[in-house]
Each structure stands twice: as C-alpha cells, then as structure tokens.
Amino acid sequence: MLEIKNLHVKLEDEDKQILNGLDLTVEAGKVHAIMGPNGSGKSTLSYVLSGRDGYEVTEGSATLEGEDLLEMEPEERAAAGIFLAFQYPVEIPGVGNMTFLRTAMNSQRKARGEEELSAADFLKMVRAKAKDLKIDADMLKRPVNVGFSGGEKKRNEILQMAMLEPKMCILDETDSGLDVDAMKLVAEGVNALRDEGRGFLVITHYQRLLDHIKPDVVHILAGGRIVKTGGPELALEVENNGYAGILAEVS
Amino acid sequence: MALADVKQSATEARLAALSMPEGGCLAASRKAALSRVQTLGLPGRRDEYWKYTRPETLTAAEAPKASVFASDEAPMFNEFDRLQVVFVDGVFDADASDDLSLEGVTIDRIADICAQDIHWAKDLYGVLEARGQSPVARPLAALNTAFAQDGVAIHVTGTPRKPINLVYVHSAEISDAILHHVIRVEAGAEATILENGPAASRFNNCMEVDIADTGKLHLVRAQGRDHERRAVTHMFARLGSESVFKSFSLTVNGILTRNEAVIELLGDDAIAHVAGACVGDGEVHHDDTVFITHDAVNCESRQVFKKVLRNGATGVFQGKILVKKDAQKTDGYQISQALLLDDDSQFLAKPELEIYADDVICSHGSTTGAIDEEALFYLRSRGISTGEATDLLTLAFLAEAVDEVEDREMADAIVARLEGWLSRRR
Numbered sequence: 001m002l003e004i005k006n007l008h009v010k011l012e013d014e015d016k017q018i019l020n021g022l023d024l025t026v027e028a029g030k031v032h033a034i035m036g037p038n039g040s041g042k043s044t045l046s047y048v049l050s051g052r053d054g055y056e057v058t059e060g061s062a063t064l065e066g067e068d069l070l071e072m073e074p075e076e077r078a079a080a081g082i083f084l085a086f087q088y089p090v091e092i093p094g095v096g097n098m099t100f101l102r103t104a105m106n107s108q109r110k111a112r113g114e115e116e117l118s119a120a121d122f123l124k125m126v127r128a129k130a131k132d133l134k135i136d137a138d139m140l141k142r143p144v145n146v147g148f149s150g151g152e153k154k155r156n157e158i159l160q161m162a163m164l165e166p167k168m169c170i171l172d173e174t175d176s177g178l179d180v181d182a183m184k185l186v187a188e189g190v191n192a193l194r195d196e197g198r199g200f201l202v203i204t205h206y207q208r209l210l211d212h213i214k215p216d217v218v219h220i221l222a223g224g225r226i227v228k229t230g231g232p233e234l235a236l237e238v239e240n241n242g243y244a245g246i247l248a249e250v251s
Numbered sequence: 252m253a254l255a256d257v258k259q260s261a262t263e264a265r266l267a268a269l270s271m272p273e274g275g276c277l278a279a280s281r282k283a284a285l286s287r288v289q290t291l292g293l294p295g296r297r298d299e300y301w302k303y304t305r306p307e308t309l310t311a312a313e314a315p316k317a318s319v320f321a322s323d324e325a326p327m328f329n330e331f332d333r334l335q336v337v338f339v340d341g342v343f344d345a346d347a348s349d350d351l352s353l354e355g356v357t358i359d360r361i362a363d364i365c366a367q368d369i370h371w372a373k374d375l376y377g378v379l380e381a382r383g384q385s386p387v388a389r390p391l392a393a394l395n396t397a398f399a400q401d402g403v404a405i406h407v408t409g410t411p412r413k414p415i416n417l418v419y420v421h422s423a424e425i426s427d428a429i430l431h432h433v434i435r436v437e438a439g440a441e442a443t444i445l446e447n448g449p450a451a452s453r454f455n456n457c458m459e460v461d462i463a464d465t466g467k468l469h470l471v472r473a474q475g476r477d478h479e480r481r482a483v484t485h486m487f488a489r490l491g492s493e494s495v496f497k498s499f500s501l502t503v504n505g506i507l508t509r510n511e512a513v514i515e516l517l518g519d520d521a522i523a524h525v526a527g528a529c530v531g532d533g534e535v536h537h538d539d540t541v542f543i544t545h546d547a548v549n550c551e552s553r554q555v556f557k558k559v560l561r562n563g564a565t566g567v568f569q570g571k572i573l574v575k576k577d578a579q580k581t582d583g584y585q586i587s588q589a590l591l592l593d594d595d596s597q598f599l600a601k602p603e604l605e606i607y608a609d610d611v612i613c614s615h616g617s618t619t620g621a622i623d624e625e626a627l628f629y630l631r632s633r634g635i636s637t638g639e640a641t642d643l644l645t646l647a648f649l650a651e652a653v654d655e656v657e658d659r660e661m662a663d664a665i666v667a668r669l670e671g672w673l674s675r676r677r
C-alpha cells in the first residue's frame with residue numbers, strides 16, 4: 001500500500017537533514033508502529049507524506065498504491081487516501097467543525113468523481129460516529145478544535161478519520177494527552193476501521209497504545225532512518241529498556 | 252482664515268458645476284451648508300483627514316465616467332420582503348418604487364419636501380451634518396446638504412413590519428448622484444433600513460439619523476460589485492438614552508469608496524455599533540472613517556471593520572473614540588483588521604482613542620495579516636482544495652463583522668453572497 005524507499009529529506013530553508021534514507025513498506029490490512037527518540041524525524045515523515053510545505057525531498061520516493069505521493073498537492077494526497085492524525089491538531093477560529101467535516105468529505109468525493117453526500121446523510125453519519133467517540137453535539141458545533149482540550153482534539157482527529165475512511169491512516173502520537181478511557185475510545189475507533197484494504201502507521205512513544213491497537217510490525221526510527229524492525233515484542237523492549245540498548249546494538 | 256489658493260479654486264470650480272434646488276423649508280439649511288463648504292473648502296491632498304485617500308475624483312467639477320456594471324446576480328436583499336425606494340442616477344423613480352405607505356413609518360421625498368413650507372425634516376436636515384463638522388471638517392457632507400437632488404425623510408413612529416430598502420440604480424455612464432436622507436426614530440420605535448445598488452458613476456450619499464430615547468435603528472448596506480464607482484458616504488447619528496443604532500456595510504470592490512460614520516451618544520445607556528466587511532480585488536480603494544463621541548453615562552460603542560484585500564487593493568481605516576469628561580462607565584471597543592492575500596495589497600490604519608473620563612473601558616486593536624499557513628495545510632490535508640480552504644479561512648476572518656448583523660437570516664444571506672464572490676475569484 002504505502003512504499004517509501006531511500007527517503008532523504010532536508011528542511012527547505014535550512015541546511016538541516018532530517019530523514020536519511022528511510023525505507024518502509026506498509027501493506028494493506030496491516031498496522032505498523034513507529035517508535036523512536038524525540039527529534040528522530042517521526043513527525044517529519046508524517047508531514048512529508050501528507051505534503052506539508054517547508055521540506056525538501058533530496059532523494060528517494062514515496063508511493064501509495066503505486067502512485068507517486070511526492071508529486072501531489074496535499075488535497076490530492078487526501079483524495080488518494082492519505083490521512084494524518086496530527087500530533088498537534090490545528091485550531092481554526094471561525095470555521096465550524098461541521099462545515100469543515102462536510103466540506104472535506106465532499107471535496108474528496110468530488111475529487112474521486114463520486115456524488116456529494118446529502119446534508120441528511122452526512123448528519124446521520126457524523127452523529128453516529130461522534131457518539132462512538134463520545135464527542136457531544138456542542139463540540140461538533142464549535143469552531144474546529146477551538147477551546148477543545150488536548151484529549152478532545154485527538155478524538156476529533158479520529159472522528160475525521162472515521163468519516164473520511166482513508167486508505168492509509170497515519171497517527172502521530174494520537175495517544176499523547178489522552179486519559180485511560182479516551183485512549184480506549186480512540187483505540188476502538190481505530191480498530192473499527194481496521195480492514196483488509198487499509199493500512200496504518202501508528203507513531204507512538206508508549207507501549208500502552210499498542211496494547212489496544214495491536215501492531216503487526218514495529219519499527220524503530222532514529223537519526224532519520226529505520227534502524228530496527230521487529231514484531232510487537234520490540235515495543236515491549238523499548239518500554240522496558242529505552243532506546244539505548246537498541247541504538248548501541250545497531251551502530 | 253482664507254483658504255489656500257489651490258483649495259479655493261478647486262472648491263469654486265466644483266460649486267460652479269452645481270445648482271442648488273430651489274426653495275421650500277430646506278432652503279435655509281441648504282444655504283447655511285453652502286457657506287460651510289465655502290468656509291471649509293473641499294478636501295485636498297494636504298488635508299490630514301485625507302492622508303490615505305485621494306479626494307480629487309470626489310471633488311472634481313465633472314464626475315468621472317464609470318461603465319454600468321452588468322450583474323449576473325439577483326439584487327442584494329431580493330429574497331426579503333421589503334419596501335423598495337428606487338433612485339436612478341440619484342433621482343427618485345416612482346414607477347420602480349413600491350407604494351411608500353407602510354404602517355409605523357412615513358416616507359417622504361426630499362424633492363417634495365423642498366416644495367413645502369413646513370415639514371418635520373426641516374429640524375434634522377443638515378443639523379447633524381453641521382454638528383459633525385467639528386472637531387474634524389467633512390466638507391463633502393456639507394456639499395451634499397447644500398446640493399442634494401433627492402433622498403427620503405423617514406419618520407419611524409412604530410415598528411414597521413418590513414425593512415425599507417433604498418435601492419440605487421446606475422444608468423448613465425457619467426452621472427453625479429447626490430442623495431440626502433434624514434431618519435427620525437421616535438421613542439420605542441424600531442426599524443431596519445437597507446441600502447444597495449451602484450448609485451451612479453459618482454455618488455455622494457449622506458444620511459442623518461436621529462434616534463429618540465429607547466428607539467432602535469438597524470442599517471444594513473451593500474456596496475458593489477460595480478468596480479468603477481467612486482463613492483463618498485456620510486452617516487451622522489445622534490442617540491438618545493437607551494437607544495440602539497446598529498450599522499453594517501458589506502463592500503466589494505470599487506475604485507474609490509469612502510464611508511464616514513459620525514456618531515454621538517448623547518443619552519445614557521445608549522448602544523452604537525458600526526461594522527464593515529470589505530472584499531477588494533484589484534484596483535480598489537476602500538476607506539472606513541469613523542468618529543464616535545461618548546457624551547453620556549454607561550454607553551456602549553463597537554467598531555468592527557474587516558477587509559480582505561488582494562491584487563493591489565488598498566484598505567484604509569481611520570477610527571476614533573472620543574470619551575468626554577462626564578461619559579463615565581463608557582464601554583468602547585474598536586477593531587480593524589486586514590487580511591492580505593498577497594504582497595501587492597495594503598492596509599493603512601489609524602486607530603485613535605481620546606479619553607477624558609476616568610471610569611471607562613476602551614480597547615482598540617488593528618492588525619494586518621496573511622492566511623494562516625498552518626490552518627491552510629490542515630484543511631488541505633483533509634482534501635479541501637487550496638481555493639476552497641482559503642475561502643473558508645477568509646469567511647472566518649470576516650465573521651466577526653458579519654456577526655454584527657442582528658437578523659440571522661440577513662447575516663446568512665450576506666455570508667452566502669460573500670461565498671459566491673470569493674468562489675468566482677478562485
């Protein structure tokens with residue numbers, strides 16, 4: 001599904017290399033987790049995949065189902081099936097959450113040549129999905145993420161994901177800021193979307209989330225590259241011993 | 252003091268091209284206004300109050316040409332039940348207008364009043380304009396009082412069931428419309444006035460609004476999309492105790508638009524809001540100049556002006572809150588903001604506070620900014636196109652001004668218009 005080969009990324013405005021030959025393949029139907037020390041390039045990877053400005057790819061490729069992601073605009077990537085649950089969801093005063101969701105859904109449908117969703121169908125769908133995530137009507141009415149608590153923002157990301165039903169879901173530290181109950185809700189939201197045709201890339205620092213969202217593969221990202229890949233036991237090792245051992249072993 | 256030569260000759264040239272409508276009960280007011288113009292002289296480039304806006308085309312003897320704008324849209328406010336009063340190139344059009352009778356209000360033409368010896372409008376016509384000449388001179392308003400061809404006198408004595416819509420139609424490529432309206436709202440009465448349409452190639456509009464204790468007036472104005480218009484408007488309002496005046500202007504494009512609002516809060520507990528949302532694309536100059544005087548206790552005033560500018564458009568805001576010595580418990584708020592969609596556009600702002608009372612809350616702020624890139628990326632990452640995302644953020648920026656329109660249906664109609672305008676320019 002998602003294939004990243006030898007990806008080198010530097011900052012556009014600075015002479016700073018962040019990703020240094022990253023290789024990663026996420027198959028449809030699988031959940032891959034990425035762990036790694038602060039500043040190792042995890043969020044950068046997620047931004048580069050979703051098309052944020054400010055980064056320059058100097059080498060390598062990234063494709064989704066064979067299509068070159070790096071050539072596309074962010075909105076085209078979204079329509080192609082990329083979704084990023086942001087580490088820091090953005091507040092947008094003046095734009096209602098519902099308007100935002102509906103515009104997003106219909107834009108993607110239009111881009112794919114599908115019919116727009118009727119107002120009634122949209123409402124029904126959003127109400128049901130919001131309920132599962134314990135997002136109340138008031139939060140839906142408010143401007144996007146404005147005045148939301150940290151945990152509410154993360155749940156709002158998962159709501160968007162549930163509505164948009166992307167092919168490739170990238171979750172950047174969606175567990176940070178969540179209490180135990182919210183973590184379960186979010187994990188349930190993600191698990192409900194698990195499907196043969198869908199891939200997940202879950203960035204996290206903690207084993208906790210992976211107790212709920214069972215990964216098929218765990219990668220360690222350090223210094224802008226995947227330095228080790230293993231099964232769920234790798235996450236446990238990080239949890240127990242930190243990164244020192246693993247990093248020493250690979251270098 | 253004698254006027255500078257340049258000013259003197261420019262003023263004389265302009266006055267020579269005009270003729271004062273004859274007689275009736277407004278004759279004395281017109282004459283007095285003419286002498287104000289002669290004393291003050293018309294605005295020139297050197298005048299501090301015209302530092303950001305060039306007055307030449309507004310003061311020239313001849314009105315500049317403007318092609319008649321062919322709109323493909325339904326007229327603004329079309330979906331609302333309203334009483335229409337139509338002016339074509341500044342002249343009342345009885346056939347196009349509705350019957351002017353409506354319960355709770357009487358509407359008379361200024362041109363008719365000029366033929367009468369007595370009329371209530373005599374005590375208002377030119378009176379607020381004259382008061383508004385100090386501390387800052389507004390000679391184009393005095394010129395208007397002296398030479399207005401037409402207009403209406405609206406006397407609100409009850410609560411009319413529908414708004415009164417002043418509809419302006421531009422017909423001749425060179426047309427020089429001067430309209431003067433006077434509005435008196437009696438105690439306990441409440442009305443809504445709507446204004447829209449491209450009045451003429453050059454338009455000088457003046458409105459004097461006198462609101463008695465506990466009276467309420469809502470004014471919603473739409474200017475544009477006639478690109479080539481040159482317009483100067485003045486709105487003078489005087490508010491009694493517990494009265495409310497709310498005004499909102501929606502402006503799109505226009506080579507030159509200067510909207511002045513001069514408001515005096517003279518009775519305790521009065522409320523005045525003036526707001527404007529402007530979208531300018533290309534050769535556009537839009538100037539909001541506001542002067543609010545608090546001269547009573549516990550009054551509230553709000554100025555909310557938002558401008559979205561691109562492709563070389565210029566926005567101007569000059570806004571002042573003057574709080575007199577005894578105007579304790581004043582609550583004054585002023586915000587003026589521009590969203591610049593490119594580097595070619597500019598916003599010039601001069602916010603001012605002058606406060607002589609000690610127990611007041613006054614805040615003011617002015618900002619110039621661009622589209623928030625973080626927000627834009629967030630929206631795009633959800634599949635929303637750059638154009639549509641920019642429009643969403645632009646509407647969000649304008650929302651605080653549009654929210655000043657109390658009637659929700661009307662506010663929604665304004666947002667729908669804005670959406671349409673923005674999307675056609677993507």
Ligand SMILES: Nc1ncnc2c1ncn2[C@@H]1O[C@H](COP(=O)(O)OP(=O)(O)OP(=O)(O)O)[C@@H](O)[C@H]1O
Nearest residue numbers: 011018036037038039040041042043044045054087
């Ligand atoms: N726009 C930027 N400007 C300057 N430095 C940047 C920028 N984006 C990323 N970096 C730097 O690149 C490195 C990788 O950052 P990134 O946010 O990808 O790390 P991360 O692995 O997500 O870290 P964390 O676990 O703390 O979230 C860091 O050193 C960071 O400071």
Ligand SMILES: [Mg+2]
Nearest residue numbers: 042043044087
């Ligand atoms: Mg990060």
